Amino acid sequence: MDLPSHFAFGLAIGFVFFGHQPEFALLVALGALLPDLDREYWFIPAKRYADEQYHRALFHNVIMIGLTFVVSPFLSLGVFLHVLQDSFTTVKDRGVEWFYPFTRLAKRGRFDADGNPQPTDPNEHVYFYQEDPLGLVEYADVDLQEPLNKPVPWRRVYGFALNSNLLDRGFLFGSFAVLLVWLFVPSSNWTFSNLQLLTNAAPSIYETWLVGLIGVGTLFLAGEIDRRDLTHSRLGMLKPVKVPILLLGLVIVGLWAVLYHASIASDIDSAVAQPLQVAAVIILIPLVAILLVKNKTKGGKQATI
Numbered sequence: 001m002d003l004p005s006h007f008a009f010g011l012a013i014g015f016v017f018f019g020h021q022p023e024f025a026l027l028v029a030l031g032a033l034l035p036d037l038d039r040e041y042w043f044i045p046a047k048r049y050a051d052e053q054y055h056r057a058l059f060h061n062v063i064m065i066g067l068t069f070v071v072s073p074f075l076s077l078g079v080f081l082h083v084l085q086d087s088f089t090t091v092k093d094r095g096v097e098w099f100y101p102f103t104r105l106a107k108r109g110r111f112d113a114d115g116n117p118q119p120t121d122p123n124e125h126v127y128f129y130q131e132d133p134l135g136l137v138e139y140a141d142v143d144l145q146e147p148l149n150k151p152v153p154w155r156r157v158y159g160f161a162l163n164s165n166l167l168d169r170g171f172l173f174g175s176f177a178v179l180l181v182w183l184f185v186p187s188s189n190w191t192f193s194n195l196q197l198l199t200n201a202a203p204s205i206y207e208t209w210l211v212g213l214i215g216v217g218t219l220f221l222a223g224e225i226d227r228r229d230l231t232h233s234r235l236g237m238l239k240p241v242k243v244p245i246l247l248l249g250l251v252i253v254g255l256w257a258v259l260y261h262a263s264i265a266s267d268i269d270s271a272v273a274q275p276l277q278v279a280a281v282i283i284l285i286p287l288v289a290i291l292l293v294k295n296k297t298k299g300g301k302q303a304t305i
Contacts, residue, residue, distance in 0.1 A: 001085050001161075001168045003220075006032045010078045011087060015182055019123055022201045026209040030247035031068060033216050035059040035086075037161045041223030043246060052104075056086060057097035057155065067303035071264050088167060091133060092140050095158035103128075103155040128153035154281020208259045215252030221222035 012031030014025030024233075038058035047056075069076035087096045091253055097103055108230055109131035132152045161167035183195050222245040225235045239243070257264065258294045 001089065003033060003036060003172065005168050005172040005175075006036070006082045006085060008179075009171050010081055012175035012178040012182075013081060014078075015194075017180060018074065019182065019197065022198055023205045023209065026205070027072050027074035028078040029218065030209065030212050031072075031075035032082045033213075033220075034068065034075075034079055035064065035082045037216075037219060037223070039223060040227060042226040043223065053094070055099040056094045059101075060086060061098055061100040063100070070268055072260075075207075078256045085171060087157045088161040090160065091137055091158050094140055095156035097156045100155075105241065106153050106155075109153045128155060130154050132156075138260070208256065211252060211259060212256035215249055215254075215256050218245060218249030218252055222249055228233070 007029055011025070014028030016024075018024040018028065032150075036059075038056070038060065040055060044058075050057075053152050054289035064065070065083070068079050083096050083098065086093070087098075106126050106128045108118070108121065108124055108127050109129060110118060110120075110127040111130040113131045115130065115135040119129075120286050125302060129159055131151075131156045134152075135154075182191065183198070187193050201258050219234070224240055225238045225242045225245065
């Protein structure tokens, strides 16, 4: 889906559920922008991008949701909403690879795209259920087309919504409609309490958020200047300064982190308040996964699917 749809949806969810604390609502909207920084931008190596299909994978996953949670649960909620929306999109837009990079551990599908069983490889014991429907993948957006000379596991979650069509616009205009209702429909005593809440909030809340928004926007601008799948980009004249613009974006995001440091420090303290539990989770989850795979594939058992 388009960035305006993600942003508007994040704003709507943020204000409806957390409008009593505008800084929380605004963070949801900011987080809703972050995952699309994994597009086919020049600062991601071209060959790695083509081979690994990073878009809808690199920043569209549970790892990204977890990392941003340490910074702010509300930023993380925005990332989750973005990934959820993109899960509705079709094979053309490549859906979402929720469990990247773990999904890349499986290299083959047990069945081909037509449902025919494929011979197993004695060196491979864990398979995805089937291969991607290559007849559809070849119609994907240019930067999302996989190599068609080899089978690729169906790692992604696909939905029913073609990008830029009905559902995308529904999210965009529906979200703005919800925001307008939340702001301008009076309460039972005929007061605009939500609007007053926003106008009475400390200006520093909006100033800090705008710094973060400008920083993220600058990073998107740096990428769009030389986005490899756009052959007629109007931003091409800025190519000589794309690196300084990227660095400027990083500096502004760093400034936002400094301005927001008290809340970030509090969130980190909460996340690591039980260090033994955190360490146990980090160790036990991979250990359980390894033991399950070993158990299911020991003694030459049939490949797990």
